Amino acid sequence: MATRAAPVFDDLQHASRDALAAEQLHRLKWSVRHAHENVSHFRAACAARGVAPGDLKQLSDLALFPFARKGDFREHYPFGMFAVPQDRVARIHASSGTTGKPTIVGYTQGDLDRWADLVARSLLAAGARPGDVLHNAYGYGLFTGGLGLHDGGQKAGLAVVPASGGQTERQVQLIVDLKPRVIACTPSYMLVLAEALERAGVDPRATALRIGIHGAEPWSDEMRREIEARMGTAALDIYGLSEVMGPGVAMERVDARGALTLWEDHFYPEIVSPETGEPVPDGTRGELVLTTLTKEAVPLIRYRTGDLSTLLPAVEGSPMRRLERLLGRTDDMLIVRGVNLFPRQIEELILDHPALAPHYRIDVRRDGPMDHLSITVEALAGVDDDACAGARAVLGHRIKDRLGLSAEVVIAVAGAVARSEGKARRVFDHRPR
Known part of the structure; x- marks a missing residue:
């Protein structure tokens, strides 16, 4: 035919x-x-x-x-x-x-x-x-x-x-x-x-x-x-x-x-x-x-x-x-403690680590006068606790080294981060407008 x-x-x-x-x-x-x-x-x-x-x-x-x-x-x-x-x-x-x-x-x-x-x-x-x-x-x-x-x-x-x-x-x-x-x-x-x-x-x-x-x-x-x-x-x-x-x-x-x-x-x-x-x-x-x-x-x-x-x-x-x-959108850009940050920059660092999965969320809160940055990312299935601890330390160091920001890194189990069937929502900015 x-x-x-x-x-x-x-x-x-x-x-x-x-x-x-x-x-x-x-x-x-x-x-x-x-x-x-x-x-x-x-x-x-x-x-x-x-x-x-x-x-x-x-x-x-x-x-x-x-x-x-x-x-x-x-x-x-x-x-x-x-x-x-x-x-x-x-x-x-x-x-x-x-x-x-x-x-x-x-x-x-x-x-x-x-x-x-x-x-x-x-x-x-x-x-x-x-x-x-x-x-x-x-x-x-x-x-x-x-x-x-x-x-x-x-x-x-x-x-x-x-x-x-x-x-x-x-x-x-x-x-x-x-x-x-x-x-x-x-x-x-x-x-x-x-x-x-x-x-x-x-x-x-x-x-x-x-x-x-x-x-x-x-x-x-x-x-x-x-x-x-x-x-x-x-x-x-x-x-x-x-x-x-x-x-x-x-x-x-x-x-x-x-x-x-x-x-x-x-x-x-x-x-x-x-x-x-x-x-x-x-x-x-x-x-x-x-x-x-x-x-x-x-x-x-x-x-x-x-x-x-x-x-x-x-x-x-x-x-x-x-x-x-x-790179991202101008309205996607986060300003955290004076540093311009795009979610894609975090994603690049996550996916560069062999123990981490491409599922993550970024939370920003304000504690008093200071911004607090938290990254929650899934470990790949089968990764043990020692490897998770190592990944947490490495990712935190790379964020500090590459982006100039200190961040709390949380390594979650596979499936813990919510999935999206359309556009993924990565950033949750809890700071008062």
């Missing part, structure tokens, strides 16, 4: 850098004008800054325009950021809100088609091929991960198993019986599935899985090595965020690992200083700012993602620049 044909995308993936830049400017002018004409908040922000769409004559002129922020969605809830009438909105998604109100985003049918194209492009770049079975364990519903990967998988010619999140034992059965070659889920849930396979007496490396598409939370190179060692897969990073589109904004190519190719024909990137908002040169770490170039329902100009990364050169044969794998 013949396999389905892979989709054909535009030629910009293989265009020259000059040709890509020319198309970016053309699309950028449209997006800025579209937002200015149809989103009153953006029009007012431009007026306050003294700029108008006509001021955009070259790509560098984008820096003249105001930033968009997540708070704008809350202030203009639910539909104030939309640029099309409701009869053109084909789907609505939402991300969780910190004040009780979710962030509402919408898509025209054209937006959904382009989104499916970009996710399909991402899957093919990861090594998936038409006819593969994709086990999609991202949550379906308002979260963009499930339906985003589903539509893109179908567009790429894959047979999609809509497993969604949860029912882990059932997912084990599906993985064993349906023999998917590709799996999509958060990296933390991939390790939950590895444990469940082992409990069921199945060697995770003996399944048909060969490609893992993992995103929606920052994860370290050490966690990647852990997943690959236990599952026998190529664990690849996918990036996206609900406000901009969803998964498929950037993808780690199987032939260019270590950074993610950003699909610059649809998203124009900047890196700015988190403190000042001023653009920094390529190769400098800072906050990622994205401008949508083709989004109809909710165009975003200079959206501050809160994600910390570095813009890197394109690989040979592609005009599109790459993103360093995310």
Whole structure:
């Protein structure tokens, strides 16, 4: 039986850098004008800054325009950021809100088609091929991960198993019986599935899985090595965020690992200083700012993602620049006794120790005027008390040596740290706001 044909995308993936830049400017002018004409908040922000769409004559002129922020969605809830009438909105998604109100985003049918194209492009770049079975364990519903990967998988010619999140034992059965070659889920849930396979007496490396598409939370190179060692897969990073589109904004190519190719024909990137908002040169770490170039329902100009990364050169044969794998988010950063700390830095130290499992939590409390940092991490099954004591001492020393912080380290038994079926929650900050 013949396999389905892979989709054909535009030629910009293989265009020259000059040709890509020319198309970016053309699309950028449209997006800025579209937002200015149809989103009153953006029009007012431009007026306050003294700029108008006509001021955009070259790509560098984008820096003249105001930033968009997540708070704008809350202030203009639910539909104030939309640029099309409701009869053109084909789907609505939402991300969780910190004040009780979710962030509402919408898509025209054209937006959904382009989104499916970009996710399909991402899957093919990861090594998936038409006819593969994709086990999609991202949550379906308002979260963009499930339906985003589903539509893109179908567009790429894959047979999609809509497993969604949860029912882990059932997912084990599906993985064993349906023999998917590709799996999509958060990296933390991939390790939950590895444990469940082992409990069921199945060697995770003996399944048909060969490609893992993992995103929606920052994860370290050490966690990647852990997943690959236990599952026998190529664990690849996918990036996206609900406000901009969803998964498929950037993808780690199987032939260019270590950074993610950003699909610059649809998203124009900047890196700015988190403190000042001023653009920094390529190769400098800072906050990622994205401008949508083709989004109809909710165009975003200079959206501050809160994600910390570095813009890197394109690989040979592609005009599109790459993103360093995310260090974390600006709002994930903890300041403990004056030291800036990201959960990923703790994770790297944990997974560098052979007696420790990749399941941990970070608690921060305030005792009087002092912050108190506590790390609870599981020991691997079968590790004895002496080895646990040694691991506790080593991890505490490494945190002090590498990060400049003293921390209480608690080594827990296997299974003691709560598992997540979606995005893992690592940090519990108990300090008064």
